[in-house]
Amino acid sequence: MYSALISVALCGVQVAKSHGIQLRLQESSRPYVLQQNWGAYAPYFPLDEYVSPPTSCEINQVNILQRHGARYPTAGPAASIASAVSKLQSVASFQDQSLDFIHDFTFNLGTNDLVLFGAAQSLASGAEAYNRYGSLVSEDNIPFVRASSSDRVVKSATNWTYGFSAASSLRFNPVLSVILDESANDTLHDTCNNIGNSDNQTETWIDIYTPPIVKRLNDAAPGANITSDDVFSLMTLCAFESVATEAVSDWCGLFDEGEWKSFEYEMDLDKYYGNGYGQPLGPVEGVGYINELIARLTSTPVNDSTQTNSTLDSSSITFPLNRKIYADFSHDNQLIAIFSAMGLFKQPRALDPTNSNSGGANRSWVTSQLVPFSGRMVVERLACRESHREANEAYIRILVNNAVQDLDFCSGATSDGLCRLDKFVESQSFATSGGDGEWQKCF
Numbered sequence: 001m002y003s004a005l006i007s008v009a010l011c012g013v014q015v016a017k018s019h020g021i022q023l024r025l026q027e028s029s030r031p032y033v034l035q036q037n038w039g040a041y042a043p044y045f046p047l048d049e050y051v052s053p054p055t056s057c058e059i060n061q062v063n064i065l066q067r068h069g070a071r072y073p074t075a076g077p078a079a080s081i082a083s084a085v086s087k088l089q090s091v092a093s094f095q096d097q098s099l100d101f102i103h104d105f106t107f108n109l110g111t112n113d114l115v116l117f118g119a120a121q122s123l124a125s126g127a128e129a130y131n132r133y134g135s136l137v138s139e140d141n142i143p144f145v146r147a148s149s150s151d152r153v154v155k156s157a158t159n160w161t162y163g164f165s166a167a168s169s170l171r172f173n174p175v176l177s178v179i180l181d182e183s184a185n186d187t188l189h190d191t192c193n194n195i196g197n198s199d200n201q202t203e204t205w206i207d208i209y210t211p212p213i214v215k216r217l218n219d220a221a222p223g224a225n226i227t228s229d230d231v232f233s234l235m236t237l238c239a240f241e242s243v244a245t246e247a248v249s250d251w252c253g254l255f256d257e258g259e260w261k262s263f264e265y266e267m268d269l270d271k272y273y274g275n276g277y278g279q280p281l282g283p284v285e286g287v288g289y290i291n292e293l294i295a296r297l298t299s300t301p302v303n304d305s306t307q308t309n310s311t312l313d314s315s316s317i318t319f320p321l322n323r324k325i326y327a328d329f330s331h332d333n334q335l336i337a338i339f340s341a342m343g344l345f346k347q348p349r350a351l352d353p354t355n356s357n358s359g360g361a362n363r364s365w366v367t368s369q370l371v372p373f374s375g376r377m378v379v380e381r382l383a384c385r386e387s388h389r390e391a392n393e394a395y396i397r398i399l400v401n402n403a404v405q406d407l408d409f410c411s412g413a414t415s416d417g418l419c420r421l422d423k424f425v426e427s428q429s430f431a432t433s434g435g436d437g438e439w440q441k442c443f
């Protein structure tokens with residue numbers, strides 16, 4: 001059984017790797033990779049090679065916050081996809097042969113659940129965590145793991161633990177210790193009742209980028225009456241079928257590179273205005289997690305009046321403070337809220353729903369790079385030697401999808417992404433104040 005687990009984990013790493021290669025369509029000087037334009041439906045890809053901290057620093061704690069792996073569409077979008085597909089299938093004969101595959105197509109994806117590739121992503125990331133941070137672990141200090149209660153999040157967490165065990169040759173076997181109930185306030189799930197949505201912004205953009213596609217499809221499929229929203233659904237079908245079958249879906253070929261970039265921008269707007277900086281009650285959803293993170297980083301009890309469950313967080317069984325690796329599993333919207341509460345990826349200007357180029361070439365708010373399937377933030381705590389001091393100083397460093405963040409919100413942050421832990425805590429006054437009164441507006 002043990003060797004079977006190891007081969008499953010290794011296979012996870014293989015599948016995750018080969019998937020990237022399989023789906024790589026073309027490369028140029030600025031590589032365009034199809035699935036890196038799928039917004040929140042993009043599979044995780046590292047944005048950088050992992051860079052070790054400076055040699056004067058030693059990592060002594062790691063906090064991983066990770067989105068579940070690739071999944072099927074949720075129920076509402078699945079119904080919209082089915083409707084768009086059946087409109088096309090009602091057309092007896094297409095004017096363009098590239099649509100002919102549609103007559104043989106059956107839409108039979110599941111809903112909500114993690115797909116096998118998503119499980120493999122989670123296994124692979126557990127193995128990667130062991131390979132990168134295994135020296136922190138000992139028999140009496142193994143990773144402490146929590147998950148929000150959705151089935152796909154729980155399965156991502158347990159697959160991660162198996163990947164971690166397997167990579168350690170079963171020496172260290174973390175288990176999922178706490179499942180946070182999504183029907184209650186939960187630091188790993190968005191729970192603000194009065195939060196708004198991004199419909200205005202996303203519909204504005206969909207109405208700008210889809211009309212040429214609507215016309216093209218209706219010319220090719222006369223009488224199908226494809227709408228702008230159908231186009232969006234069919235583009236998501238490309239992503240969902242690809243991650244479910246681990247091969248590029250035929251639907252992907254109906255859209256060109258520029259159209260995929262526009263699709264990504266829809267997703268960028270969706271997260272920005274749905275749970276990010278463009279949503280008045282978005283960032284406050286991330287406050288509870290940040291207060292938990294501060295508790296772990298500073299080894300002091302959680303002080304929070306928002307999403308935390310004080311029964312769980314005041315117990316050393318369900319919220320231990322002495323661990324070296326913590327791994328928490330959650331959802332895209334919650335990661336976005338946490339980034340925005342913390343100050344990561346703040347944009348110089350709000351995203352313009354009418355113009356995907358308004359942010360300039362360096363816009364860092366790109367959903368496929370923030371919260372792809374299995375996307376992750378890692379907060380490393382480090383002890384650094386400083387020439388003028390006896391004792392080591394505590395620092396932190398934050399990586400999102402393997403890229404070191406510049407922490408410009410943290411005073412004194414260095415160019416290699418280090419910031420003193422006390423300055424980081426100071427920078428988190430939005431969280432430590434309980435969200436400046438915004439949490440109360442949620443109910």
Ligand SMILES: *[C@@H]1O[C@H](CO)[C@@H](O)[C@H](O)[C@H]1NC(C)=O
Binds near residue numbers: 115116119158
């Ligand atoms: C991993 O995920 C798959 C797919 O959801 C699931 O069937 C399996 O039980 C999970 N394995 C573990 C060890 O959690």
Ligand SMILES: *[C@@H]1O[C@H](CO)[C@@H](O)[C@H](O)[C@H]1NC(C)=O
Binds near residue numbers: 183184185191305443
């Ligand atoms: C979450 O907490 C708020 C108060 O902070 C409360 O009004 C609300 O009912 C709670 N939500 C749930 C789902 O328990």
Ligand SMILES: *[C@@H]1O[C@H](CO)[C@@H](O)[C@H](O)[C@H]1NC(C)=O
Binds near residue numbers: 200201
């Ligand atoms: C949508 O957003 C635009 C631009 O921000 C604004 O002028 C308009 O009133 C909004 N419409 C609705 C229905 O909120």
Ligand SMILES: *[C@@H]1O[C@H](CO)[C@@H](O)[C@H](O)[C@H]1NC(C)=O
Binds near residue numbers: 087090223
């Ligand atoms: C498209 O619209 C026309 C006119 O309203 C209608 O007769 C036809 O049934 C529609 N086709 C589909 C596939 O819904």
Ligand SMILES: *[C@@H]1O[C@H](CO)[C@@H](O)[C@H](O)[C@H]1NC(C)=O
Binds near residue numbers: 309312
């Ligand atoms: C806190 O978590 C415990 C254990 O899951 C649960 O029984 C309790 O209802 C939760 N409290 C609140 C206020 O949600």
Ligand SMILES: *[C@@H]1O[C@H](CO)[C@@H](O)[C@H](O)[C@H]1NC(C)=O
Binds near residue numbers: 360361362
């Ligand atoms: C974009 O980033 C590059 C590299 O960091 C920098 O040289 C350039 O000035 C930036 N451009 C803008 C418009 O900010």
Ligand SMILES: *[C@@H]1O[C@H](CO)[C@@H](O)[C@H](O)[C@H]1NC(C)=O
Binds near residue numbers: 303304433434
């Ligand atoms: C807990 O946080 C509140 C603000 O939300 C603050 O007033 C209080 O002093 C903090 N308590 C401790 C023990 O730090």
